[in-house]
Amino acid sequence: MVEKEKVVATDAALELIESLKEQHGPLMFHQSGGCCDGSSPMCYPRDEFRVGNADVKLGSIGDTPFYMSKDQYEYWKHTQLIIDVVDGRGGMFSLEGPEGKRFLTRSKVIE
Template sequence: MNDMTTATETLDKVTATPEALALLAEIVADHGPVLFHQSGGCCDGSSPMCYPQGEFIVGDLDVKLGEIGGMPVYISSSQYEAWKHTDLVIDVVPGRGGMFSLDNGREKRFLTRSTICVRPD
């Protein structure tokens, strides 16, 4: 059985710090419902990118890791394969967000931290 799920299913592989939830609430108050897509690009490193729902097309092969603050978090299937034994924690640090991410310009940005999980045999 494949342990990967499609964008229509959900894993429980992501959580958020209180600081991330506070920034998320601020962004949702300004922009309405959002979604996160874990960046794997060279320009944004591994920042979780935050977009208005409906303005970012989630691919059929993207994996829904779970939700934070009621907002969905996705990752590409290829990146998920590399990180599938990792639980992600969305946090906030000082700095600028990704160019197209809604945290840009707020002088704090989302950052993904990870915890390696022990896989049961």
């Protein structure tokens, strides 16, 4: 039985990730599940955000690791996260903000 990836990205998200990597170098994502900015996938330079024991690595998108807080993962563990991009303002600290785009998490239930 093949296990589905826990996190994937749309072509539009992968294109934006590549553009951001060209500008900022290696990246990483974190989704905490808090209110406001924390409920969106946040993109950071890889060496500027520290993950810890309270975080779970779900996988990688565009060779970029994607983490989520353990508490939030408990709610999402039966889903596949699909990272997409839409027009609009993202989180204040997420790298895509100046691009006029924001990353968005969609999901579907997986077995």
